Amino acid sequence: MTAHLSPPPDGVPASHRPTRDGDATSADGTGDIGVGPHLKDGERAARPPLAAGEDERLARVALMRAAEPGDALMGRLVALSGPVEALAQIRRGLLASEVRGDRREGWERFGRHLEGRLAGWRARLHAADPVRDLAAGERLGARLIVPGEIEWPTQLDDLHESRPLALWIEGSANLRFSCLRSLSIVGARAATAYGTHVAASFGAELSDAEWTVVSGGAYGIDGAAHRGALAGRSPTIVVLACGTDFCYPSGHQDLFAAVRDQGVVISECPPGTHPTRSRFLVRNRLIAALSRGTLVVEAALRSGAINTANHALALHRHLGAVPGPITSEASQGCHHLLRQGKAQCVSSGEEAIDLVGAIGDDLAREVRGPVVPRDSLSSEARRVLDAIPTRGAGPATIAVAAQVTLDTALSCLGNLAAAGYIRRTRQGWRVSPDGYSST
Amino acid sequence: MTAHLSPPPDGVPASHRPTRDGDATSADGTGDIGVGPHLKDGERAARPPLAAGEDERLARVALMRAAEPGDALMGRLVALSGPVEALAQIRRGLLASEVRGDRREGWERFGRHLEGRLAGWRARLHAADPVRDLAAGERLGARLIVPGEIEWPTQLDDLHESRPLALWIEGSANLRFSCLRSLSIVGARAATAYGTHVAASFGAELSDAEWTVVSGGAYGIDGAAHRGALAGRSPTIVVLACGTDFCYPSGHQDLFAAVRDQGVVISECPPGTHPTRSRFLVRNRLIAALSRGTLVVEAALRSGAINTANHALALHRHLGAVPGPITSEASQGCHHLLRQGKAQCVSSGEEAIDLVGAIGDDLAREVRGPVVPRDSLSSEARRVLDAIPTRGAGPATIAVAAQVTLDTALSCLGNLAAAGYIRRTRQGWRVSPDGYSST
Numbered sequence: 001m002t003a004h005l006s007p008p009p010d011g012v013p014a015s016h017r018p019t020r021d022g023d024a025t026s027a028d029g030t031g032d033i034g035v036g037p038h039l040k041d042g043e044r045a046a047r048p049p050l051a052a053g054e055d056e057r058l059a060r061v062a063l064m065r066a067a068e069p070g071d072a073l074m075g076r077l078v079a080l081s082g083p084v085e086a087l088a089q090i091r092r093g094l095l096a097s098e099v100r101g102d103r104r105e106g107w108e109r110f111g112r113h114l115e116g117r118l119a120g121w122r123a124r125l126h127a128a129d130p131v132r133d134l135a136a137g138e139r140l141g142a143r144l145i146v147p148g149e150i151e152w153p154t155q156l157d158d159l160h161e162s163r164p165l166a167l168w169i170e171g172s173a174n175l176r177f178s179c180l181r182s183l184s185i186v187g188a189r190a191a192t193a194y195g196t197h198v199a200a201s202f203g204a205e206l207s208d209a210e211w212t213v214v215s216g217g218a219y220g221i222d223g224a225a226h227r228g229a230l231a232g233r234s235p236t237i238v239v240l241a242c243g244t245d246f247c248y249p250s251g252h253q254d255l256f257a258a259v260r261d262q263g264v265v266i267s268e269c270p271p272g273t274h275p276t277r278s279r280f281l282v283r284n285r286l287i288a289a290l291s292r293g294t295l296v297v298e299a300a301l302r303s304g305a306i307n308t309a310n311h312a313l314a315l316h317r318h319l320g321a322v323p324g325p326i327t328s329e330a331s332q333g334c335h336h337l338l339r340q341g342k343a344q345c346v347s348s349g350e351e352a353i354d355l356v357g358a359i360g361d362d363l364a365r366e367v368r369g370p371v372v373p374r375d376s377l378s379s380e381a382r383r384v385l386d387a388i389p390t391r392g393a394g395p396a397t398i399a400v401a402a403q404v405t406l407d408t409a410l411s412c413l414g415n416l417a418a419a420g421y422i423r424r425t426r427q428g429w430r431v432s433p434d435g436y437s438s439t
Numbered sequence: 440m441t442a443h444l445s446p447p448p449d450g451v452p453a454s455h456r457p458t459r460d461g462d463a464t465s466a467d468g469t470g471d472i473g474v475g476p477h478l479k480d481g482e483r484a485a486r487p488p489l490a491a492g493e494d495e496r497l498a499r500v501a502l503m504r505a506a507e508p509g510d511a512l513m514g515r516l517v518a519l520s521g522p523v524e525a526l527a528q529i530r531r532g533l534l535a536s537e538v539r540g541d542r543r544e545g546w547e548r549f550g551r552h553l554e555g556r557l558a559g560w561r562a563r564l565h566a567a568d569p570v571r572d573l574a575a576g577e578r579l580g581a582r583l584i585v586p587g588e589i590e591w592p593t594q595l596d597d598l599h600e601s602r603p604l605a606l607w608i609e610g611s612a613n614l615r616f617s618c619l620r621s622l623s624i625v626g627a628r629a630a631t632a633y634g635t636h637v638a639a640s641f642g643a644e645l646s647d648a649e650w651t652v653v654s655g656g657a658y659g660i661d662g663a664a665h666r667g668a669l670a671g672r673s674p675t676i677v678v679l680a681c682g683t684d685f686c687y688p689s690g691h692q693d694l695f696a697a698v699r700d701q702g703v704v705i706s707e708c709p710p711g712t713h714p715t716r717s718r719f720l721v722r723n724r725l726i727a728a729l730s731r732g733t734l735v736v737e738a739a740l741r742s743g744a745i746n747t748a749n750h751a752l753a754l755h756r757h758l759g760a761v762p763g764p765i766t767s768e769a770s771q772g773c774h775h776l777l778r779q780g781k782a783q784c785v786s787s788g789e790e791a792i793d794l795v796g797a798i799g800d801d802l803a804r805e806v807r808g809p810v811v812p813r814d815s816l817s818s819e820a821r822r823v824l825d826a827i828p829t830r831g832a833g834p835a836t837i838a839v840a841a842q843v844t845l846d847t848a849l850s851c852l853g854n855l856a857a858a859g860y861i862r863r864t865r866q867g868w869r870v871s872p873d874g875y876s877s878t
Contacts, residue, residue, distance in 0.1 A: 068842070120842040127839075194764055248829065274828030276840065323762030323774055325633055326786040335762055338777060338784035345777040345784075347765040389713030390687065400566075401715065403507065403559040 058130045059083040060146050060166040061270070065128035066090060066121040067165075069268045070282035073117055075161030083165070090121045136271045140245045142170045153179045158315050159289050162282070164268035170244045171264030173235035178263065182212035182237070183356045184287045184312070186305040187221025187297035192330050195298035196224035198322055202295065203228020203236070205349025210234050211356075212263070214291045216241070216283065217256065219249055221297045221305070226259060235263035237290065241283035242275040243267060284308040285315075292356035293318030295346055299333030306333045313342060320346035320355045374421070380404060384412040385421055385431070392427030497569045498522035499585050499605040500709070504567035505529060505560040506604075508707045509721030512556055514600030522604070529560045575710045579684045581609045592618045597754050598728050601721070603707035609683045610703030612674035617702065621651035621676070622795045623726045623751070625744040626660025626736035631769050634737035635663040637761055641734065642667020642675070644788025649673050650795075651702070653730045655680070655722065656695065658688055660736045660744070665698060674702035676729065680722035681714040682706060723747040724754075731795035732757030734785055738772030745772045752781060759785035759794045813860070819843060823851040824860055824870070831866030 060083045067074035077086045080099050089095050095118065137144055145151045146166045153176045156163050169175055183206055185199055203213045203225040213229035215222040217238035229236035238259050240248065244267045247253050256265050268286065269279065284304060288294050288311035296319075299305035312319045321343035324331030337343035346352050374382060387402035399409035413429055416422045422429050499522045506513035516525045519538050528534050534557065576583055584590045585605045592615045595602050608614055622645055624638055642652045642664040652668035654661040656677035668675035677698050679687065683706045686692050695704055707725065708718065723743060727733050727750035735758075738744035751758045760782035763770030776782035785791050813821060826841035838848035852868055855861045861868050 068840070117842065120839070124839050194766070198765060274830055274832070276826050276828055278822070278825040322765060323770070323777070323784075325764055326637060326761060327633070331762070332786070335784055335786040338762070339786070339790070345762075345774055347771070347774040347778070351778070383717070386717040387715050389715055391713055393713070400559075400563050401507070403556065 055084050056082070057144060057146055057166070058134070059087040061130035061133045061144065062087055062125065062128045063090075064165050064268070064270050065130070065133070066125045068282070069164065069279060070162045070285060071117075072161040073114070074121070074165070075163060078165065079161060087125075090118060090125060093118060093122055133270050136245075137168055140170065140271060142168045142244050142271070144168055145175070151176050153290055155179065156286070156289050159285060162285060164286065167266050167268055168244045168271065169264050169266045171235075171260040171262075171266075173237075173263045175237070175264055175266060178212045178235040178237060179214070179290050181210060181356075182214050182291040183352060184214040184291040184294040184308065185221065185225035185297060186215055186284075186287060186294060186299075186308045187225075188299050188303060188305060188330050189218050189220040189222075190300075190330065191220035191224070191298050192324075192328060194324060194328070195221055195330055199224035199297045200228035200231075202297070202322075202349045202352050204231045206352060207232025207234040207236070209349075209353055211353060212237060212291075214239065214287055216280075216287055216304070216308075217249075217252055217259075217265070218304075219251070223252060223255060225297070226255060230258050230262055233262075237263050238265045239283055239286050239290070240265060240267040240275075241269070241279040243269050243271040243273040245271045246274065248275045280304060281307055285311045288312040288317055289315055291317065293320065295320040295322065295352055295355065296334050296337060296343065297322045298324060298328075298330040300329060301332050301336055303333055306337070309333075309337060309343065318355050319343045320352060322346050377416075380408060381412045381416060384409055385416055388422060388429055388431050390431070392425055392430040394428045398429060494523050495521070496583060496585055496605070497573070498526045500569035500572050500583065501526055501564060501567045502529075502560075503604050503707070503709050504569070504572070505564045507721070508603065508718060509601045509724060510556075511600040512553070513560070513604070514602060517604065518600060526564075529557060529564060532557060532561055572709050575684075576607055579609070579710060581607045581683050581710070583607055584614070590615050592729055594618065595725070595728050598724060601724060603725065606705050606707055607683045607710065608703050608705045610674075610699040610701075610705075612676075612702045614676070614703055614705065617651045617674040617676060618653070618729050620649060620795075621653050621730040622791060623653040623730040623733040623747065624660065624664035624736060625654055625723075625726060625733060625747045626664075626738050627742060627744060627769050628657050628659040628661075629739075629769065630659035630663070630737050631763075631767060633763060633767070634660055634769055638663035638736045639667035639670075641736070641761075641788045641791050643670045645791060646671025646673040646675070648788075648792055650792060651676060651730075653678065653726055655719075655726055655743070655747075656688075656691055656698075656704070657743075658690070662691060662694060664736070665694060669697050669701055672701075676702050677704040678722055678725050678729065679704060679706040679714075680708070680718040682708050682710040682712040684710045685713065687714045719743060720746055724750045727751040727756055728754055730756065732759065734759040734761065734791055734794065735773050735776060735782065736761045737763060737767075737769040739768060740771050740775060742772055745776070748772075748776060748782065757794045758782045759791060761785050816855075819847060820851045820855060823848055824855055827861060827868055827870050829870070831864055831869040833867045837868060 063074060063078065063083060063086065077095070077099055081089060081096055085096070089099070095114070134144065144166055147163070151169070151174055167175070185202060187195060187199060191199070199221045206213055207229040212235050213225050214237045215225045217223065217226065217240060226236050226238060236259055238256060242248050244265050247256060259265055281304070284307050288308050294308055294312035294317060296305050296309050309319055319337065319342060321334035321337040323334060323338065323345060326335065334343070338345055344355055346355055374385065377385065383402045384398060384404060387398050395409050395413060396406060398413070399406045402409060413422065417424065420432060422431050502513060502517065502522055502525065516528070516534070516538055520528060520535055524535070528538070534553070573583065583605055586602065590608070590613055606614070624641060626634060626638060630638070638660045645652055646668040651674050652664050653676045654664045656662065656665065656679060665675050665677060675698055677695060679685070681687050683704050686695060698704055720743070723746050727747050733747055733751035733756060735744050735748050748758055758776065758781060760773035760776040762773060762777065762784060765774065773782070777784055783794055785794055813824065816824065822841045823837060823843060826837050834848050834852060835845060837852070838845045841848060852861065856863065859871060861870050
């Protein structure tokens with residue numbers, strides 16, 4: 001039942017193979033679908049033909065200019081045709097029939113907007129110059145990684161069609177390795193002193209335990225989590241909603257510089273891209289997807305952090321929420337997640353690690369109350385101790401209340417007094433001030 | 440397959456019917472198992488024979504002196520033989536064969552201690568004087584209720600063998616009615632200002648909504664909850680671990696007086712009983728059993744409130760926990776309950792009512808974030824608004840970023856400016872300071 005696949009026509013260079021899409025081929029008549037040669041017609045002869053890998057990198061950089069981050073229609077097109085062919089189809093203004101004819105779930109939804117989106121992409125492509133973008137990135141000290149490359153974090157594949165086309169990275173750490181043991185810490189920009197304190201402590205504790213903190217680099221919780229992580233020796237990852245050359249918020253210039261030294265600053269936006277509200281929202285899916293789980297420290301009911309939390313749930317990542325005073329609006333979103341049963345209650349750095357840690361490996365210690373001296377008493381002595389009324393009583397009364405014999409009571413009372421639990425007063429035996437807990 | 444039950448011998452008064460326990464009958468040879476006549480042999484002739492109901496009340500009052508509250512062995516004995524017969528067996532020092540021969544689960548556990556316990560009860564019975572106890576209660580303004588009476592809260596039957604033998608009540612409210620819509624609020628004595636604020640608010644909100652607050656009358660959370668409840672018009676119930684004539688803690692004299700006016704102060708301890716640690720712990724089961732659910736406001740990991748919470752779970756009552764700062768030890772117990780999935784997260788009085796309210800009746804409103812003006816924008820206008828970079832841009836850039844035509848962008852920009860969302864600056868269109876939320 002094996003399908004016989006026809007081998008590719010021998011001797012024809014990959015970039016010149018005819019596509020399966022007859023319409024598209026007849027549309028421009030050349031069958032040339034390479035991207036490099038298309039970039040600037042004048043440069044065609046001047047530059048050597050690009051390797052297939054470079055072709056794909058350039059195509060992805062061009063497509064990053066054509067579509068907004070997280071454009072699922074673009075993602076599906078690239079998944080169906082590959083980036084090089086997708087770019088060629090957009091340039092021609094005509095999608096391959098395999099794309100138009102695709103009947104997978106959700107495609108119809110896109111289909112209605114197909115023509116408009118195609119026109120939008122084409123319009124933006126006019127201003128795109130991937131060679132310049134790559135050069136600009138290099139000049140800025142940024143590197144581009146694309147799916148399949150060694151530094152690509154494969155967990156981003158869980159995003160399916162909204163997987164980034166590529167990522168720009170600045171910094172010393174290896175993104176993929178850093179993400180293997182990582183937790184996202186997100187929360188309000190308008191955080192309280194409590195929230196930033198907690199975020200910084202968790203960041204530091206995770207970093208000390210060789211966990212990477214992923215966050216959005218914003219003021220408030222994000223910044224505190226990064227700063228805490230920098231106090232340890234593990235990398236931390238800032239995921240921006242603008243180009244990596246663009247410092248937003250501007251007050252975090254020094255923070256981002258420190259992150260580049262110890263971790264990475266990454267973005268799916270081309271250099272020079274400004275942040276917009278919608279870019280923040282799509283950026284949040286990356287924060288959720290890169291790590292094993294997301295922890296919300298402080299968040300209003302409608303907030304970016306809750307948006308990230310919902311992405312984490314949709315991606316089947318772990319979700320934790322840190323409780324806070326119910327009188328604080330900044331904790332309302334966390335309490336709502338707890339109440340809905342969507343998030344695990346996380347009240348210490350150890351529990352945060354437990355949230356994302358390997359089963360049986362990074363378990364938080366079972367939380368226990370303090371062991372008090374009375375735990376070590378014999379059950380008889382404890383019964384006698386527990387039976388002593390607050391206002392004091394004689395041995396006979398205590399023996400009856402404890403339901404032991406008078407002899408037993410007397411012997412226990414002597415031992416308890418010697419150990420300092422009780423003392424003899426004019427009202428009879430009484431529990432010492434620090435030996436009694438009424439509840 | 441119906442078993443043929445032999446009818447009781449006609450003409451023999453109930454209190455003189457032979458028991459099925461031949462040993463016991465032969466032990467004292469009289470077959471007299473009434474309790475009243477046994478109280479004080481000297482009084483036997485002086486007082487008229489008591490009615491069967493009074494017999495039972497007196498027997499229960501005597502047994503309350505014989506056993507500590509919550510004594511499950513006593514509970515099983517009373518369940519098997521009835522209080523009058525149980526008292527007679529204890530006085531005789533010999534349990535009926537149906538008791539000794541009972542093979543129900545857990546009985547063996549008791550069986551081993553049976554002789555010792557029986558001796559303990561007998562010893563304590565020597566000092567018991569139920570007639571005096573009833574008179575003392577009456578003098579104090581307390582009333583005694585026993586199972587089956589109109590004011591008896593039937594939900595206490597869920598306690599099975601540790602059901603109280605009877606309850607002493609002081610106060611104006613009807614205990615059974617008050618418990619129908621009730622929530623227990625418990626927590627630390629060493630509460631924080633945050634905890635007492637929350638407990639008092641919840642108490643008041645519940646009372647306003649015609650819910651009864653049940654608690655233990657202690658300092659801290661308990662007291663705050665009662666005080667809050669007194670601010671409304673609903674009753675509140677103090678469940679003491681000592682006699683109702685005994686004010687513990689002594690600083691709550693005025694509080695308890697106010698509770699007697701508007702609710703009830705109750706106890707399963709005879710008048711004059713002092714509080715002991717073990718009595719506090721068994722008292723907690725009553726707090727859990729009386730109400731529809733228990734809410735823990737602040738509690739250390741090892742605390743009476745957690746003990747009450749565990750009783751509530753064992754009784755299949757609802758359990759809620761109020762979160763607090765994770766930096767506060769006083770909230771550790773609450774967070775532990777949340778983390779274990781034992782308690783529902785409760786962050787408002789409304790949610791507390793939702794916890795115990797009837798399904799579909801007392802539901803808390805779905806918590807939502809504020810509706811912001813941008814919610815009412817058309818999807819196109821929202822896209823244009825969301826595409827405006829923080830640093831401003833011209834209409835063409837915005838149109839491309841929003842993926843709409845220039846005409847659409849211009850029309851949306853005009854409307855957004857008229858509505859105050861955006862303004863034109865030298866850097867192009869920018870979002871107004873209060874019209875922008877980056878996340």
